[in-house]
Amino acid sequence: MPEGDTVFLTAARLRRALVGKTLVRSDFRVPRYATVDLVGERVDEVGSYGKHLFIRTPRVSIHTHLKMEGIWRTYCVGERWTRPRVTARLVLATDDTEAVGFSLGKVEAVPRAQEHLVIDHLGPDLLGPNWDPAVAVERLQRSPDQAIGVALLDQRNLAGIGNVFRSEVCFLRRVHPATPVRDVPDLLALVNEAHRILSEAAHSPPRRELVYGRQRRPCQRCGTAITVRPLADTTPASDRITQHERGIYFCPRCQPPPG
Template structure:
């Protein structure tokens, strides 16, 4: 599940492979871009904004465009050598960019758009401060969180309009480390600046690697405190880690009811007895 650090790492991998390269052939397998032709264009660079990836391109006439994609829950960009077998479900391929040295393949991408680079803000301008971006501003993130003081902090952290980049993993791990129930109202969160800065530190620690660890260990089965550990004992107190789902996967929450006392989900929840 891509979160801010995964998208950041992906943007850097694409940047290393494609920047300065001329696109020999481009394929768009979505109706909205079916007739787009980027052959002969040059890749200027690749950047991330929260969970959005921005691939910047230049036409032969030096007009600048951005290919925007959102990775959501299942998107990925992968880089291959020419002729190398693609690893992944080919029916989910949305974009293929061929250069002399690499082939970039976008799987399960969402919100694909090709727009003038000057119009990027139309696609990502609604986002809050990016935890991994030059625009990071903890005070502004907290100001946005406080606009809805009654909202559960778990939901508020997932709202990319408040701060960009957090998904289920960093939401669950940050709240555990701060000892906060996911259903604590924003108005009752002590030191919200410290909360968002902790999320940023956890995410920043995983830049440059694909493993997402928050415990300090990269060993299999030891990387997270509560995320996807429902039914297992808490690493701190031994209480069974619980899992609650509200509506869809984006609202799945993991927590330790002993280490994170406070409000519980509406209607309560039963502990999941098997590992997720």
């Protein structure tokens, strides 16, 4: 699943392509919004919050979430699309540009005044202008017995981390991903590390992963083979994060298990 840096960079690309321009076509290929017509609307802003992306006109905020397979592409008008047309779920066109959202996990059009309802439940955005590490720490501490590797994926704690960055953060802080939140030696330092590496990925791409995807390859600190394991979620079923049992990568020597 794309993480906060990917959505941040996607927003920047769409901002360059759309902001200040008037829509000459809007095609919502989802039943609930199929009749929405934004022709004549000017694109004021494009922004992101965690893994959520917003394209804003004066009256409507177009909210999309990439989920597992979604992607945005921009084309010159008349240019051939590089993805199957049947997978397009949203098309926004100006006089010279087509922005196409393929395989988007979520598409909705909400009144600008109600946009906040989409993200009110989320923790602070790691890449946002109002990032507050103290709030992220406080939210993580609400579930002290939860494994830190699971807690980092919960967007209600801090928004923008996915499977790649939870592995990287735990490795850099030498914390085993199964360590309960209450036993993490320096939770603020871990949160600041998350902010640092996500910012690095967003502002100076590409970033080379240290442990993610390196199963059985040597740890770059000690040479021990990197391990990948599923990390069970103990939160109630109604609150579980989609794909919460995806493998998390760690070094069994640099990140000894709790207890």
